[in-house]
Amino acid sequence: MRHLRPQNGLATSSPWSKTTRITTRTFCNSLPKHDFSPFTRRLYKLPTAPTPTTQHNSLPTFLTYASRTALPQTSTVYVGTHYEYTVLNALRRYALSLHRIGGRDDAGIDLLGTWHLPTRERERAVRVLVQCKALKTKLGPNLVRELEGALRQAPVGWRTGETAGVLVSPREATKGVRDTLARSSYPLFWLLVERDGVLKQALWNSRAEVLYGAQLDGSVTSQVALTWDGCDVPNLEEVEAGLARGEREWVRSWGLELSEIGEDELLDVVEGIFPNGWPEVGADGMVAEEHRARVVRALQKH
Structure with missing residues (x-):
């Protein structure tokens, strides 16, 4: 594994891929965006979003809930939930579309979603399970084993064999945690996200590099910046715009003419005719007439 390169291009040998930066505090409290539509999820082969199991689904709604129920701000529930929503919002900058699970049956998973790295095929958005540890005490290797257990119990849609496990904490990873992550057979990441939502450090093990093509890299700017295959990892707003355009x-x-048929009906027929992949699009942005004719005939039979 290699040391992450700052912008000056320097690199040194290291058992971990890593980038670190002390940055200015900026509190992250942006409102959550609309989720991908069911059609978008079908078209891009994204797993179905989990059903919310709590009385809040964003940082603003949680703050309202906490105020209404007089939840003490020093309580473990308040601190942990606040941090989870802060992480969810902060990681949008790095193309992670996440949902908070919550509830007693979360199987140790705090956030669940997909990572939309550039240059990867649209059906291969990386599935991710995230555990947030807003602990004041020293973090131990047992947290890595808990994350591995969560991966073994991944919900439907995330049982791909390529699902990444992500540990997030406002504290630096100890040597014991780093060693345990490095030895794991799962693709694992460690992110140091401060309580105000600033990403200061990113680590990943060799399994993640092998599985995802060893193309993830990092550089130091005003905050930690990540690149994939030489391209900047976009923020989620850019990803959402790109998916809508596609x-x-x-x-x-x-x-x-979609006024005569629905987009879901069109997708049903195309998937039925071309189960192993859609035909290529020509320079004019259209599929070949022979493929279009097959789809038209199938639609006429519906």
Whole structure:
């Protein structure tokens, strides 16, 4: 594994890929964005979002709930939940689309979602399980074993064999934690996210490098910056815009009037005719006429 390179290009040998930066505190309290639509999830082969199991689904709604129920700000529940929502919001900057699980049956998973790294095929967005540890005490290797247990019990849609486990904490990883992560057969990440939402450190093990093509890299700017295959990892707003653009292009590529059919019906038929992958789109942005004709005939039979 290699040391993450700052912008000056220096690199040194290290058992961990790592980037560290002390940054200015900026409290993260942005409102959550709309979730991907069911059609978008089908088109890009994204797992179904989990159903919320609590009375709040964002940092603002949690703060309202905490005020209404007089939840002490020093309580473990308040501190932990506040940190989970802060992490959820903060990691949007790095193309992670996450949902908070919550509840007693969360199987040790705090956040669940997908990581939309650039240059990867759309059906291969990385599935991620996240555990947030807003602990004041020293973090031990047992946390890594807990994360591995959560991966073994991953919910439907995240049982891919390539799902990444992510540990997030406002404290630096100890040597014991780093060694245990490095030895794991699972693709694991460690993120140091301060309580105000600033990412200061990112580590990942060799299994993650092998599985995801050894293309993740990092550099130091005003905050930690990550790149994938030489491209900047986009924020989630850019990902959402790109997916929406690709969705429109896919529909247009069939040259059909959606006022007569629904996009879901079109996708049903295309998946039935081309179960192993859709036909290529030509330079004109359209599929070949022979493929379009097959789809039209199938739609006429519906």
